[in-house]
Amino acid sequence: MNVLRKKNKLQYCFSRYYENQNEGVFVMYRHNSSKQEVQMKTKQCNSVATCACAVAVRAGGDIFLIDLCRSPVLIKHVSCKENILDVRQITPYSYQIYMPLGTMTSVTINNWWGYESTLNLIIYPSVKDIYETQGLCGVLNDNQDDDFMTPSGDVEMDNNVFSISWRIGNEDSYFDSRNHDPDLSQLWDQSSLFCVCIAALNSTTPSSTAIEDQFVPLCSASVSSSCTKEPDVQGTRYQTCNIRTKRSKQSMSIETERILSKHIIGSDVIVHNIVKRSTSNITLEEALYECTRFFNGNCTTSLFENSLPNSNQDSKNSSITNCALDYTYTGNMSLASLHCETYRSEVDEEIRRNSTFREENPQIVESFRAMTCINNCNNHGNCVNGSCICHEQYIEEDCSVSLRDYPVVEDTYGGGLCKKNMDVCCGEIPIYGSRFVKGTTKQNLQKFNIYTNGTIVIENATKVENLTIINPFEAEIYVPCGSKQRRSTSNDNSSIPFVTGTRVSLTNDGTNYGPTQTYYIYDSKCQGAFNSTDGYAFYLLEGTCYIGDACYSEGERDTSDGCRKCLPSSDPYSWSNGCTSGITDSPTTIIISVCVVVLVIAVIIAAIIIFKCCVQKKKRIAGQFDRNATVIMADHTKLDNTLMFCSQQSLRESGRGTE
Template identity: 30%
Template sequence: MTVQIFPSLRDVGKTKGLCGTLTNDCKDDFLKSDGTHFTNGDTARECNTLGLTDYSFQPDEFSFSWRVDEGNNLFKEEPTFDGNHWGANKQLCICRKDTNNVDGDEYIDCSSSSIVTCNREEEVKTPQTCSSFLKKTWSAPIIRRSRSKRSPYITSQELDKSVAWTEAEAIEQCRLFMDKSASFKLCKDVPNVDPTIAINTCVLDILLTNSTQWMINAREGIKGKCLAEVRVNATLQNETESGGASIAEIVKNASCINDCLERGRCENGSCICDDGYGGGDCGIDLSIPPIIYGMIDSGLCDQSLVPCTEAYIEGDGFTSEGRPNCRIKKFQISLIGSLQIENQSVDRKGDPSTLMTMFCPISSSTAKVKQSVQEPPFITGYRISVSNDGLNFGEEEDMFIFNSTYQDFTVVDGKYQFSLKSGFCFIDGDPYLEGTVSSFDVCRVCLPGKSLTEWSSRADPECRVVLKSETTSGLGTGAITGIVIGGAVAIILVSGLILWKYKSARPKRFNSKVSMHGLDNETAVTMQRDA
């Protein structure tokens, strides 16, 4: 990873140590991290008297004093932190008045004792709102996966040099490289801008690294100083050549980041990239998919907190040039863990909000998954890959939509396993709290102790007939009802047959009484003769 720090105009004269050159005083350039100074014969001289040879010395004591110790190294595989954590809530820095300053200047305070909890929602696209973050009752696990390291970024062309560069060769190479830049040529004539500084820095980088990959940094550094000068120099803003644009306007219009890496043209200070390239400096090859680090919350989205209508992809190399697309395939997981994946995927236009983030719309993105088994879906998810050109897609990432009200998850061997929380039933694809009565049958109720996926019978007196029938037959409500009705009809027919035969044999008058004592008791038929 290359980290570049670009100071603003307000930083001039206010830096020390590693960035001390902005004060134009070499003595504070060598301030060590502990507040003491590194001194020797070279550091005592004024900056403008140091030449290329003077810069070649290596102040190791000064350099090593700024090295980050392992305990606070954020770029380790599994970084540790030896300070006090600030808690899980999103927090904001605050502005304070400097009571020690007579002018009462304000300063930003980000210390752990001064931060405040986020209490407002911004009108911008964000993966989560502050309110949803604060309501969150679960923590996303860290799941490490091996990922492709192919980068879409175009690196500076490296000259093949198997032997060490000489100073003469380095000077010649740097001059040729700088003179290829139209903006560098214009900056040569800007007051207070010395192009030899860029040449010397370029040469020193080559000699120290035996590489040409840092040449572009030296050129961009002098261009930055040139642009800062034309912004504050009123004379350059007013002067014109042949009644045309001012010198400041000409310089700004010709100054594009990295000179568009020779893969585009510079117009009004912005790069117009050639086909197949994108980014602010045309430094992204659109045919190579962006680097994907994962999704926010490790791919989990809690429907009890947010709508879950977009996937928030984290990575590097996203750009709005070309055709940023998301390829989405829906899948479903049943309560017993069976996976059903949609055969077809759909492409949706992605929204690359920054170089490192992209939003993918997933609401109503695909048709329903065809049910190959009887279990209803317990978890719905989306398998998502992204592209900068709409043709070449990268690795897939899974997004799982769940509801923390009644669903829980664990991670086993780097994979999610979802389960139903205690006190809930999951019947016909819907969750029910223990004790919930079925809206279709008042004698049915959610009893997780008896069944997680089916309605259980109530033991109330009015439901005892149904309960008795269930116990003896094990059949459903519809089957039991049919048996009861059929049994009643059979009893009536049998009774009628008996009466008919009795009348045929004994033609005397008589009365009959039929008693049915419950569905499971025998039917008692009592005959009383009327003498």
């Protein structure tokens, strides 16, 4: 990190150049009396230099984070208690964060040697920062003697000692998720949000003699645009200060914690190519010469340096000096374009803030914004009316992404497991990676089923559709959640999958697809999952049944048939007979059972009566035909007829006997 002397009227910030090549988390800016702070994280980015890879902006109970130090990249609000931070997305790789006092932090994600690995940070103070700032950016006042003030209040003349004094530990770092829940004492003082526009109070039509300071609003940044001379804030609002999702706050809080934990555990890694320092010893004078020549020949902003505000020359000199310092460290000019973009963005911001210059030089402002594009279109396009017209096969607002480069997925919500009985089921789920381009990146979906015998059936049909892009490093893909749990009336489970899923691959050109991501949809009520060497494996939980695409607990009955019961010990995939050892609790079953019992008793009584009658009749017949008994007994047909007859005759005789 290089910090340069900047002069603006009577406000000074450092009287000499200095550099910070230390690793760690540092306080860049802190307001003495209000709860505003900007922290920066640095990591070694080549053999000799360090780079900024993360920034955290805090105002009261709100914290916004951009963290490229680890994978996956994070760009999101991590605390949203007051909604007083105004985050603007200028381009997918450029953001402006406005704090309540009007202080603005500009953040640009740089493609260094083809990788999104570093941040360029610029802090623009407001009138309420005068005499109130501290940190690596120094004290903003008219006194050059207190520039290098440490947290203890002492002035340190050694650049390195001064830098290290502002390095903080995990207990104070906003990159540690344990500090993402500010208590009441850290919230913003709401009384300081009152807004007054001095010029509007003096007159509804400001006079031409009114000084520019009258048009500086005494209010938060969110309402400063209502002041007569203040232009509209640039860019589009980057979400709101909440977690953008259809899921419950609880589940997304867990997901945020999971991702943030990856930024705490293990070592920080900046994705880049390690470039050894050049063997040539480049002097600062040589580097200044090369960078000046590069700026004059390649930075479109230089074409306007004689007609831009006076501070333009300060911005150019600062950017050239930074370019030269990096050249002496890295041994190459690969970062020159980065500093050229810094020069452009500083001039553009100065024009935005300088209402007098805009009104007096409308044609210059129009020409400047028409001829200067972000990152100079990365040399992959032409700047036309302030917008990049990309060459074939290049996309994004600054032509930074090749269509041939497929999107990369580094992490996904839930790790690829979707529970359809909970709110973490699939549907719109976050993925993290890189090269996600709004309106261009598409997903290819292919469904599959896993059956109880281990067979996997992949559907031939695929579906290609757009996905929701949050930023170049975060998107939302849509994975169908599968059928809702339904009650089965059949014992045939052979055609019903045990687990369903979807395979997803991403593309930017419809031809080159990235690696396939697999999402499994299961029901955690009765199904368990574990990660094996071949991927996820699934099993039926003890004491449960899986019947007809639905989960049941042991002893649970089929609502359509009370005699069918979940008995895992008998068959965990089919209904078992639950009526063999007793009467069920079903009212219908009870009525039927009572009727059957009554009928059986009636039959038994009737049989007893018939039996007695038959015995008496047989005695009379036996006495009359005793000599022919053997023949009758041998004639089974006659015997049967005699018995049948006996039964009918006995019933008639029995009837007469009771009369």
